[in-house]
Amino acid sequence: MATSEVDLIMQRARKLPAIEILNLIQRLTADARLKLQTKTEEPENEPTERRGVYFGKYANTGRPMSTEEDFKLAEYHFDEDEWK
Secondary structure: OOOOHHHHHHHHHOOOOHHHHHHHHHHHHHHHHHHHHHHOOOOOOOOOOOOOOOOOOOOOOOOOOOOHHHHHHHOOOOOHHHHO
């Protein structure tokens, strides 16, 4: 029965002090996150920075999210002079 690489690493890691095991876990986690991040990067035609909430009915429209300026333009501003 062949021993896998993971089993060999586990056997060696058990001999390490607890602090070294935690250090190893942190480094492996960071490496794994980097690998996952590079695999899930967005294609070049997608915007690289997303802001706002991305869920619900309009999540995948591809259109840009509303900005604060859009809301300011759409707000109703009462003009007392119009009512005189």
